[in-house]
Each structure stands twice: as structure tokens, then as C-alpha cells.
């Protein structure tokens with residue numbers, strides 16, 4: 001786990017610090033994305049972002065807090081912290097990782113009720129960060145941890161800087177320290193050189209690890225990236241077949257996990273009215289906007305932006321159904 005990095009020169013302009021003032025927020029009033037840094041120094045071999053967005057660049061803590069306070073004053077209750085690599089936040093500016101410090105300060109802002117951390121890098125997780133996530137009530141027990149693959153040869157070719165053993169032990173750490181954690185990951189299938197055995201190792205890992213949430217993508221060549229010219233590119237048909245296998249595996253995992261939630265109560269944020277105007281759509285604390293599952297809420301006794309304990313009543317495909325609970329009792 002890395003804990004320090006190269007500090008950015010004091011004379012370099014804080015180029016992304018004030019962008020937020022001119023940004024138009026397109027999300028509903030009650031949630032927002034908070035970009036804490038831009039660019040990336042990781043140089044994964046398949047990714048064009050470092051070439052497009054440049055070197056990693058953090059905003060100052062004070063500047064991020066200023067935007068967050070503004071968000072809170074406008075009715076934002078859920079902040080989704082984003083960056084190309086949230087776990088590296090602060091390394092360039094303060095000479096060491098500062099995401100845990102930022103999260104503690106964000107937790108003190110009145111009006112902000114949920115803080116969700118997206119786009120972490122497994123290589124950059126560190127003990128203080130795990131501690132803060134486990135201790136701060138406002139931080140959703142949800143971590144987006146894109147592993148991309150699990151086979152050591154493929155991870156090395158991807159330039160991820162981690163191994164199968166490291167990822168396994170990090171996940172053990174996260175799950176043992178953070179109660180009721182929803183772990184999201186994303187994986188790439190059909191990376192150049194991925195053999196049947198490499199893929200089988202990935203599938204087995206997903207079956208045993210049982211991520212609560214998962215995104216799977218087929219590898220596609222990005223112009224000017226090293227991986228685009230790697231030998232042993234995998235045929236499209238095989239990539240798609242592998243993607244289907246991962247999706248089928250994950251479908252079973254999610255269904256099983258969702259069935260375990262039935263009759264339990266869980267905090268849900270209300271996003272919008274249901275299409276047929278009968279009931280509402282929300283998300284559990286374990287679901288990020290746009291990418292994860294939804295909760296279909298029966299009844300009309302809530303409004304957008306409410307965060308309430310709901311009793312899970314059933315499943316609907318990848319989604320859940322729920323009713324509100326008032327004074328410990330279910331509302332019909």
C-alpha cells in the first residue's frame with residue numbers, strides 16, 4: 001500500500017480548482033458528483049485517459065470543501081466522490097495521500113448525509129482510509145474497487161501494479177473492517193493474451209469473492225495505448241462469450257444476495273417517481289447512481305431526496321422492491 005508520492009511544485013497553477021464555479025450540475029437536486037482531482041499517473045496499458053487528461057492533479061482540500069458546502073446549501077444530500085483515482089488524492093499536492101482527511105472534513109458538513117467513494121485503485125488503498133470508511137457514519141459502506149482482472153500475468157500486462165494475492169488480501173481487509181460492505185468491481189475480459197486458463201481463474205475468483213456489484217467490459221483497443229499493439233489479441237466472439245459467462249455468474253450472485261436482504265431493513269435514498277406514478281424509485285446505500293441496482297418502493301409516503309429505512313420485500317430482476325418503515329412498523 002502506498003502512502004506517499006511526489007509533491008507538485010508550489011508554482012504550478014491549481015488548474016482544476018475553480019472549474020466547479022462554472023459547471024452546470026445535471027444530476028437531480030439531492031445528489032451530486034464531486035470531482036476531487038483530475039488526470040492520472042497510473043498508466044494502465046489499455047487506457048487512454050492519462051494521454052488525454054494529463055498528469056494527476058488534486059484540488060486543494062479547502063476548495064473541495066467550498067464546493068461541497070455550496071452543494072449542501074442547494075439541497076444535495078448524497079455526494080459521490082470521483083476522480084480517475086480517488087485513493088491517490090493529495091499525493092501531488094500534499095506529498096501524501098489525503099482522501100481520509102478530506103472524507104472526515106466532508107462528513108462534518110451539515111446537510112450532507114451520504115458520501116460515496118467511487119473509482120478507487122486497489123494499489124493505493126491504505127489503512128487510515130479503511131479506518132475512516134469504517135468509522136464515519138456518513139460514509140456509505142460501499143467501495144468501488146475496479147480490479148480489472150485477477151490473473152498475475154494479465155495484471156502485469158495491464159500495468160496494474162498488484163497481484164492476485166494482494167487483491168485477495170485487500171478484499172479480506174476491507175470486508176473484515178467494514179461492516180455490511182457493498183463491494184463493487186469492474187473487470188475486463190478478452191485482454192490481449194488472455195487464455196482460457198486466465199479467464200477460468202477470473203471466473204472462479206468472481207464466484208468465490210461474490211462482489212455485491214460488478215461491471216464487465218470486453219477489451220477494446222484504445223488508440224496510442226501500449227495494449228493496442230500487444231500480440232495475441234482475442235477474437236471478438238470469444239470476448240463476448242466470456243462477457244456472457246461473467247454476467248450469468250454475477251446474475252446468480254446478485255439474486256442470491258438480494259434474496260438474503262428480504263425482510264431486512266436498509267437505508268434507501270429516494271430518487272424519483274416511478275414511471276406509472278405509483279410509488280417511487282430509490283437506491284440502497286450500496287447502490288451508486290446510474291450503474292447499480294434500484295429499489296422499487298410501494299406507496300407514496302416519501303419524496304425525492306428522503307433517506308429512510310426501508311424493508312426489502314422482494315426482488316425484480318437486478319432490482320429490489322421495498323416498503324417504508326415507520327416507528328419500526330411496515331407502512332402498507
Ligand code: SF4
Nearest residue numbers: 040042043044047084
Ligand atoms: S484505468 Fe484508471 S487508473 Fe488506469 S490509467 Fe486509466 S484512469 Fe488511470
